[in-house]
Amino acid sequence: MFKIKVDAAMIHGSVEPGFEEVRAEFEKNFTERGELGAACTMYHKGEKVVDLWGGYRDEKTLTPWKEDTMVLVFSTTKALSSLAVAVAHSKGLIDYDEKVAAYWPEFAQNGKEDITVRQLLAHQAGLCAIDKPITLEIMSDLDRLSQILAKQKPAWEPGTKQGYHCWNIGFYQNELIRKVDPKHRSLGKFFQEEIASPLGIEFYIGLPKDIPDSRIANIKPFKKIKMLLNPSKMPLKFVLPLMNPWSLASRAMLNPKFANNHNNFNRRDVRSVEFGSGNGIGTARSIAKALSEFAAGGKKLKIREETLKELEKPPQIPKEGATDILLKVELPFSLGFIKPSNGFEFGTNERTYGGFGAGGSCGFADPEAQVGFSYVMNKMDLYIVNDPREKTLREAFYRCLKRL
Numbered sequence: 001m002f003k004i005k006v007d008a009a010m011i012h013g014s015v016e017p018g019f020e021e022v023r024a025e026f027e028k029n030f031t032e033r034g035e036l037g038a039a040c041t042m043y044h045k046g047e048k049v050v051d052l053w054g055g056y057r058d059e060k061t062l063t064p065w066k067e068d069t070m071v072l073v074f075s076t077t078k079a080l081s082s083l084a085v086a087v088a089h090s091k092g093l094i095d096y097d098e099k100v101a102a103y104w105p106e107f108a109q110n111g112k113e114d115i116t117v118r119q120l121l122a123h124q125a126g127l128c129a130i131d132k133p134i135t136l137e138i139m140s141d142l143d144r145l146s147q148i149l150a151k152q153k154p155a156w157e158p159g160t161k162q163g164y165h166c167w168n169i170g171f172y173q174n175e176l177i178r179k180v181d182p183k184h185r186s187l188g189k190f191f192q193e194e195i196a197s198p199l200g201i202e203f204y205i206g207l208p209k210d211i212p213d214s215r216i217a218n219i220k221p222f223k224k225i226k227m228l229l230n231p232s233k234m235p236l237k238f239v240l241p242l243m244n245p246w247s248l249a250s251r252a253m254l255n256p257k258f259a260n261n262h263n264n265f266n267r268r269d270v271r272s273v274e275f276g277s278g279n280g281i282g283t284a285r286s287i288a289k290a291l292s293e294f295a296a297g298g299k300k301l302k303i304r305e306e307t308l309k310e311l312e313k314p315p316q317i318p319k320e321g322a323t324d325i326l327l328k329v330e331l332p333f334s335l336g337f338i339k340p341s342n343g344f345e346f347g348t349n350e351r352t353y354g355g356f357g358a359g360g361s362c363g364f365a366d367p368e369a370q371v372g373f374s375y376v377m378n379k380m381d382l383y384i385v386n387d388p389r390e391k392t393l394r395e396a397f398y399r400c401l402k403r404l
């Protein structure tokens with residue numbers, strides 16, 4: 001296939017005076033770094049200062065990426081799901097230090113009796129893998145899924161290690177919300193009614209039927225062989241265990257089975273199911289605005305100061321250290337969010353929190369600088385963190401902010 005080129009004429013949007021360097025780096029993503037289609041938005045002190053989009057939403061049809069184009073953001077979804085849990089905390093529905101079983105009695109099976117909400121959201125509960133194969137049918141039946149989750153036995157003593165609950169953390173967050181919400185709403189519906197609607201944003205955990213496919217950018221996955229051929233991007237100590245179907249990493253990251261092929265996330269049935277860990281769909285503008293709301297004090301959503309302080313706290317490191325036993329990198333989690341660490345310093349300091357998705361997408365809140373930041377794209381790359389397309393935008397933005 002011929003190499004697709006995107007020139008400056010296909011870059012749209014605006015930047016406020018002083019942020020021109022961000023636009024220059026965004027253009028370089030297309031002209032020098034092989035970008036296909038993408039968008040980035042940054043808020044500062046509640047005001048949108050960068051809002052850019054460009055390229056193609058579909059490689060095959062060469063349909064342009066438009067202002068209202070949305071895209072699936074994989075694990076960046078976790079940041080938005082965790083904002084929903086934070087809203088529940090702010091409403092007094094959830095105590096992060098309470099045992100999960102206090103809200104969900106059936107959870108107290110097979111060694112899970114004492115797991116706290118904080119441990120679960122920090123990927124320290126040992127529930128990264130589910131023994132039963134998870135299908136779209138099961139994911140669509142929340143009562144059935146709840147029974148499966150409640151029976152699962154931890155893979156290690158909760159609180160002693162961190163292991164990325166890749167797909168499962170969203171399932172557990174969904175069930176927590178259903179249990180504590182007086183209306184028993186699902187995570188996706190709770191997010192829509194408590195965050196998206198009040199803020200006027202377009203981000204969905206489970207794509208509604210009335211959103212046409214023509215508004216959604218199609219994902220272009222990387223070829224699996226590249227995982228072995230690019231150890232500088234994706235370390236072999238992370239990749240090789242995935243080749244062993246009996247390994248914990250394989251059991252954790254390849255169930256649901258459809259998630260093993262990123263092309264499946266272009267399917268309407270996969271986009272439509274509520275999947276709080278991996279199939280959130282929206283605009284960069286919406287992700288940044290939601291995170292900006294929290295970074296700037298949460299006034300529109302009436303978020304309590306106690307909740308904001310909890311989100312900004314340093315992560316609680318498990319007994320055996322901060323290195324994730326599945327990802328094989330130091331990547332601490334707190335209350336569902338990724339926190340800055342050695343080798344992955346984003347935002348101003350450790351008060352920052354966010355989410356980063358497979359392929360390169362990201363979104364984070366920086367309370368110190370009152371920043372909401374988001375970058376989304378449809379061409380996937382291999383980096384676990386620090387994708388150069390995102391990193392250069394992030395660094396350019398903070399240089400601009402420093403000059404101002």
